[in-house]
Amino acid sequence: MRDLMLWDRSSLSRSIFDEVDRAFNDVFGKEFFPSVMHKSSYPKMNVYDEGGNLCIDAYVPEVPKDKLSIQIENDVLTLVGSSDADRKIEDSQYHFREVSKRSFRRSIQLPDNVELDKASADHKDGMLKVRIPYSKKEEKDNVRKINIS
Numbered sequence: 568m569r570d571l572m573l574w575d576r577s578s579l580s581r582s583i584f585d586e587v588d589r590a591f592n593d594v595f596g597k598e599f600f601p602s603v604m605h606k607s608s609y610p611k612m613n614v615y616d617e618g619g620n621l622c623i624d625a626y627v628p629e630v631p632k633d634k635l636s637i638q639i640e641n642d643v644l645t646l647v648g649s650s651d652a653d654r655k656i657e658d659s660q661y662h663f664r665e666v667s668k669r670s671f672r673r674s675i676q677l678p679d680n681v682e683l684d685k686a687s688a689d690h691k692d693g694m695l696k697v698r699i700p701y702s703k704k705e706e707k708d709n710v711r712k713i714n715i716s
Contacts, residue, residue, distance in 0.1 A: 609671050610646070610695075621681050621699045625673075628693035629666070635695060639683050644697070645674040 613624045625646055627635065635648040649670040677683075677699070686699040 608673075609669075610648075610673060612673070612675070614675065616701075619701050621678065621701060623675070623697040623699075625695040625697070626693065627690075627695050630693075632690045635690065637688055637695075637697060639677070639686065642677045642679060642683075643674050644677055645672065646695070647672045 610625045610627045610630075612626070613622075615622050623644065627648060627650075629650045630648045631651075634650065635646070638645050638647070647670075650668060680702045681699045682702050683699065686697065688695060688697045690696075
């Protein structure tokens with residue numbers, strides 16, 4: 568009987584850059600290029616405007632509220648968290664496991680017209696919702712006319 572294996576469809580369409588990166592990783596045993604080139608995309612987020620607020624929804628299944636942290640510094644919102652989802656089922660033989668312990672750090676640049684001191688967050692059913700109201704002040708006109716004398 569054959570073991571089940573997860574099929575990686577993306578391996579069929581790797582670009583030459585991915586192949587070179589993988590080759591360097593194989594040789595050096597770690598990520599060769601800085602992490603700036605491979606920005607984190609976990610947790611998955613939706614960022615949108617709704618009702619005068621900047622809304623950030625982060626999908627964080629298996630991450631309890633006490634393992635999440637949100638910080639805003641220099642107009643950058645950073646979400647940090649960890650999951651203890653590495654539960655093993657006794658007397659079972661796994662074909663493959665995709666759920667494991669995981670920690671993450673993800674940052675996004677905020678616009679300058681939000682009221683950071685009025686930010687709020689809610690965590691329910693694996694979804695973290697952050698709401699930051701937009702400033703009600705009129706935006707300054709960035710275009711100025713200069714008279715020539």
